[in-house]
Amino acid sequence: MSIDVGGTGREPLIELRSLEHAYLRGTPLETPALRGITLRVLRGEALGIIGRSGSGKSTTVQHMNGLLRPIARGQALVYGQDMADPGLDIRTIRQKVGLVFQHPEDQLFERLVGDDVAFGPLRMGLTLDEARDRVRWAMDAVGLDLAAFKDRFTFSLSGGEMRKVAIAGVLALKPEVLVLDESTSGLDPRGRRELLALMRRWKEREGLTIVFVSCNMEDIAALVDRVCVLDQGRSVLEGQVREVFSRPAELQQYGLNAPQITEILVELKERGLDVDPRCSNVAEAEEQVWKTLST
Amino acid sequence: MADPIIRLDGVSFGYNAGSPDPHLALRDINLQIWPGDYVVIVGHNGSGKSTLAKLLNALLQPTVGDVWVEEMNTRNQRQIPAIRSTVGMVFQVPDNQIVATVVEEDVAFGPENLGVPRAEIRLRVDAALDAVGLTEKRQRPPHLLSAGEKQRVAIAGVIAMRPRVMVLDEATAYLDPQGRSQVLDVIRQLNRSGMTVVAITHFMHEAVEGNRVLVMEKSRIVLEGTPRDVFGQVERLRELQLDVPQPTDLAYRLHQRWSGFPEGLLTVPEVVEETVKLWQRMRPA
Numbered sequence: 370m371s372i373d374v375g376g377t378g379r380e381p382l383i384e385l386r387s388l389e390h391a392y393l394r395g396t397p398l399e400t401p402a403l404r405g406i407t408l409r410v411l412r413g414e415a416l417g418i419i420g421r422s423g424s425g426k427s428t429t430v431q432h433m434n435g436l437l438r439p440i441a442r443g444q445a446l447v448y449g450q451d452m453a454d455p456g457l458d459i460r461t462i463r464q465k466v467g468l469v470f471q472h473p474e475d476q477l478f479e480r481l482v483g484d485d486v487a488f489g490p491l492r493m494g495l496t497l498d499e500a501r502d503r504v505r506w507a508m509d510a511v512g513l514d515l516a517a518f519k520d521r522f523t524f525s526l527s528g529g530e531m532r533k534v535a536i537a538g539v540l541a542l543k544p545e546v547l548v549l550d551e552s553t554s555g556l557d558p559r560g561r562r563e564l565l566a567l568m569r570r571w572k573e574r575e576g577l578t579i580v581f582v583s584c585n586m587e588d589i590a591a592l593v594d595r596v597c598v599l600d601q602g603r604s605v606l607e608g609q610v611r612e613v614f615s616r617p618a619e620l621q622q623y624g625l626n627a628p629q630i631t632e633i634l635v636e637l638k639e640r641g642l643d644v645d646p647r648c649s650n651v652a653e654a655e656e657q658v659w660k661t662l663s664t
Numbered sequence: 665m666a667d668p669i670i671r672l673d674g675v676s677f678g679y680n681a682g683s684p685d686p687h688l689a690l691r692d693i694n695l696q697i698w699p700g701d702y703v704v705i706v707g708h709n710g711s712g713k714s715t716l717a718k719l720l721n722a723l724l725q726p727t728v729g730d731v732w733v734e735e736m737n738t739r740n741q742r743q744i745p746a747i748r749s750t751v752g753m754v755f756q757v758p759d760n761q762i763v764a765t766v767v768e769e770d771v772a773f774g775p776e777n778l779g780v781p782r783a784e785i786r787l788r789v790d791a792a793l794d795a796v797g798l799t800e801k802r803q804r805p806p807h808l809l810s811a812g813e814k815q816r817v818a819i820a821g822v823i824a825m826r827p828r829v830m831v832l833d834e835a836t837a838y839l840d841p842q843g844r845s846q847v848l849d850v851i852r853q854l855n856r857s858g859m860t861v862v863a864i865t866h867f868m869h870e871a872v873e874g875n876r877v878l879v880m881e882k883s884r885i886v887l888e889g890t891p892r893d894v895f896g897q898v899e900r901l902r903e904l905q906l907d908v909p910q911p912t913d914l915a916y917r918l919h920q921r922w923s924g925f926p927e928g929l930l931t932v933p934e935v936v937e938e939t940v941k942l943w944q945r946m947r948p949a
Contacts, residue, residue, distance in 0.1 A: 421810075421840045422811045527710060529709060554837060557707075557866050558708065558866060625841050628910065629932050630910045630914060636932070640940050642940070642943055651917065658918060661943065662918075662939070662946065
């Protein structure tokens with residue numbers, strides 16, 4: 370396993386070191402979930418976390434804002450703070466690291482959209498005016514028009530809209546790191562593409578650091594810079610997304626597939642064509658195939 | 665040709681029908697599903713896919729028009745039990761349709777409720793678990809299984825009722841790649857052994873599995889045909905803002921650049937073979 374920080378000089382905001390975790394600890398049903406996770410989240414990057422279901426992805430990200438604390442072996446450092454320290458100021462950590470769960474639309478509870486997004490900022494102790502600014506900014510960031518949506522009934526929205534509102538509720542806390550657990554799954558193609566475009570924009574314009582958990586390799590390829598592969602509670606592979614995806618045999622061993630375009634290019638290369646399989650979208654793959662056919 | 669196993673004649677469906685602002689989820693749908701078909705339905709959220717699925721086993725009745733399942737009209741309340749044992753449903757989130765605390769008891773739940781004799785239930789449960797590859801886990805509590813395994817338990821529960829048609833409403837949406845391919849393998853096997861399948865999905869590479877693809881948009885069926893016919897219409901699919909399978913997209917782009925590259929390719933091996941063939945032909949001998 371290689372830690373591919375690549376001399377970017379970027380500071381790690383989150384660092385997990387040989388982290389372990391077990392559910393139902395101390396009972397006959399004790400189930401180990403993490404057996405050794407080592408990874409870093411660097412400032413300003415988008416890190417993808419992939420692995421089959423049950424590999425420990427959700428358990429891992431829940432250590433990133435202290436929903437789970439290291440209780441067995443290993444260390445979780447978030448903004449340099451040891452998450453096992455009982456005296457830790459957890460509120461500050463949770464404001465810096467926002468976590469969007471799977472099916473975040475299930476977390477909505479207020480009757481009106483605006484109130485739901487404002488809940489977090491108000492709980493933080495902001496004034497009504499400050500909270501209103503936050504809501505405006507967050508709704509804008511998820512591409513929902515404040516005037517049109519703030520007084521809509523939360524439960525009259527479509528699934529994709531509800532998901533955006535839930536994400537706005539987390540963004541309204543102005544986190545520096547946004548962790549999204551399977552946030553594109555279950556959306557239709559249009560909804561997925563929109564959300565991916567938004568995430569790219571937050572990263573590029575707002576400098577948000579993104580941790581993106583997904584089972585959809587096409588989405589991972591389209592968004593992240595680096596990727597970390599988990600298997601049976603261990604971090605087994607880490608590197609630039611293009612490098613990792615150009616090793617389909619290894620991915621298969623961890624129950625994953627590379628995107629189909631990568632599979633095509635890897636196969637072509639094996640058959641003797643001069644192509645580079647490290648592509649992250651169809652346009653790049655097109656260039657590779659075209660180049661080798663036209664020379 | 666045999667009679668269609670399911671027939672929709674001029675079906676429209678409105679939620680809150682009769683109110684001043686009825687929302688028409690389906691408009692004038694005519695559709696025949698034939699025995700042995702593997703029909704894949706794609707389209708955006710809100711296009712009417714799930715409403716259509718629910719009409720197929722009388723979970724909903726049409727506002728206008730008729731749905732016939734083996735010549736039974738779904739409006740006929742007395743035939744609903746027979747319709748539901750002909751058409752089984754698998755939903756998106758398996759947890760919503762798992763009821764028992766042990767896998768094999770969950771699979772037995774359906775046939776028990778159909779009044780199947782005990783010995784026969786045992787046989788059906790064993791066969792269903794075998795079909796989805798979960799025989800080893802028959803004594804396990806379902807909530808400790810992976811998502812893919814849970815979805816296969818849900819499918820086994822439907823198989824054990826021996827329906828002729830299985831309707832899957834985004835049954836792979838929340839599964840990992842391996843879970844997805846396991847579920848797809850099971851569906852493919854069932855279809856080969858004669859089960860009629862209707863599957864709704866957002867994953868275009870899954871749509872390639874069927875013998876027919878229906879594209880829904882704004883409450884109507886807007887494209888219909890074999891996967892090759894439908895995915896050949898890349899421009900039209902783009903207009904609808906739908907995804908095109910990556911191999912198809914790649915072949916289409918190359919065809920745009922040079923008409924000698926074949927379009928309408930659907931799978932990874934097809935694109936690889938065609939590319940290699942062209943490359944060998946163009947190489948100086």
